Amino acid sequence: MTASGRPTPLVATPLVDAVFDLDELLTPEEVVWSRKARAFATNRILPTIEQDFEDRFFRAELVAELGAAGFLGMHLEGYGCAGASAVSYGLVCLELEAADSGWRTLVSVQGSLAMSAIHKYGSEDQKQRWLPGMAAGALIGCFALTEPTGGSDPAAMRTIARRDGDDWVLTGTKRWIGLASVADVAVVWAQTDAGVRGFLVPTETAGFTATPIAGKLSMRASIQCDVTLDGVRLPGDAVLPGATGLSGPFGCLNEARFGIVWGAMGAARSCLDAAIGRSRSREVFGRPIGAMQLTQAKLADMLVEYEKGVLLALHLGRLKKRGTLTPAQISVGKLNSVREAIRIAGLARSILGGDGVTNEFPVMRHLANLESVRTYEGTDEIHQLVIGRALTGMTAF
Missing domain, CATH: 2.40.110.10 (Butyryl-CoA Dehydrogenase, subunit A, domain 2)
Incomplete structure (x- = not known):
């Protein structure tokens, strides 16, 4: 039992890890943050998220729990913030969005947008007034x-x-x-x-x-x-x-976009895992659909895009730590991660068949959420134009 009296969490290893061992590329600190977020998502979000989504219900008590876990403003220094690395923050975003985009969005709005604005641009009095309570989840x-x-x-x-x-x-x-x-x-x-x-x-x-x-x-x-x-x-x-x-709000938006680069891959992993599991258990024409070439081709394509997306996110995180990450590079990540996550979710739905449109599986929920993620913090078209400007030196906005 945990100190809170809840059962000790049993957190399953993602099925994609059978091919892609991300932990080998991470520091011990980064692995700890990843596992902490995975346990939180598994035990505090997943048990109720399908019903919460159905009921349009925001589970407000989780905000303080996110603060207690150190996830709010975790990439910031001081004022009760964890001061974690960029990659650690990204991994937390991935694990939370593997449960639901709404909870990664909360962490982004609170930490990457509101808290970052105060931390970057606020007076010392403003920082002292707001940031400690926001880091703890006592203030939103x-x-x-x-x-x-x-x-x-x-x-x-x-x-x-x-x-x-x-x-x-x-x-x-x-x-x-x-x-x-x-x-x-x-x-x-x-x-x-x-x-x-x-x-x-x-x-x-x-x-x-x-x-x-x-x-x-x-x-x-x-x-x-x-x-x-x-x-x-x-x-x-x-x-x-x-x-x-406008450099003020844009500086905060780039912080949030970095989290999305990672988070969308969490939603993609959840959909891919659901598809892998279903391909093993669903039988058609006398054998599991996972034994059929077309299904394996879909799974392989999904895994390749997921792995590429996470490796890109990791590369951007290392650049961010060095202080060399550019807005155009962030746009590459945001454009790719969300676009490919939506494609992965669509392929997963096809493997699940008709059951894929029910809440027995998380895929349609992720697919619906990702359409919002695709739109906010810059649409595909805006990021294409940011990248195009960096390539040509000409603005097409």
């Missing part, structure tokens, strides 16, 4: 950048912040803002006379309203919101002093 943050007219062109942002004496007054709307209705603080990006600036908005502030978006067929066990800022009045020191212009 959100990152309000995207607007109803579209997320791919933040330069066209319509939310404004104007000076009124010593105060700031924010007016505008944001859309698809993860965690906004349960957040304690929102990092809101707005146009000012001096360009785009970031503001820390306690969510109990008058004029701030977050409304969960209904009707989602994807990311149903997590929360995304419309946010209205109706004359939100903030003190002068609510602005993030270290960020002016």
Whole structure:
């Protein structure tokens, strides 16, 4: 038994490890983080995720547990953060998304977006006020950048912040803002006379309203919101002093994109594992479908793309540790990982047959979630243009 009284976790080794032994490429510290996240995902997310997805239920008590495990803002230094390596953070994202994209998204919104914004650009007082509680999961943050007219062109942002004496007054709307209705603080990006600036908005502030978006067929066990800022009045020191212009939010988006490079491969691994298991047990024409050439060809193609995606993620993690990772390289990873994860999920569904569209297997849930992951933090097209600009030296946006 664990100290909490729960049964000691029994965490199965992924079936793909029969061919791809990722642990051989990792440090002991990285393996520890990976196993810790796998145990959390197996024992705290997987037992309820299918029902939570069906019920559109966000299991809020897991936030503090993620904090206690050290996963929130784990790549940051100080203020109660773990100070873990880039690869360790990536491995945690992979394991959490192998359970469900919504929980990796929470870790990304909290740590890579909201906490990173405060850590990178905040004053010491702002860091001390917010970061320790956020690292512990006692406080939740959100990152309000995207607007109803579209997320791919933040330069066209319509939310404004104007000076009124010593105060700031924010007016505008944001859309698809993860965690906004349960957040304690929102990092809101707005146009000012001096360009785009970031503001820390306690969510109990008058004029701030977050409304969960209904009707989602994807990311149903997590929360995304419309946010209205109706004359939100903030003190002068609510602005993030270290960020002016779009380089501020983009610096945070690249942190989140790095986590997606890893996380999408977790969803892919879950789908591939389900397909391998089903290919061994499902019999057609008198033998398991895994003994048939077409099925083995599909599994082989899926494994190759999964392994390539993880090796790319590992390469990017090593570059990040050295401080040489570029935005274009991150775009290569995000574009490849999500695109191939969706392809793997589709092939897995075909191997599962009709049962693949039921919640007996995780594949359709992952496939639906990955369509959201494909869209946020830069669509395929945006990342293609980032890569194209790096190759040609010309901007095509």
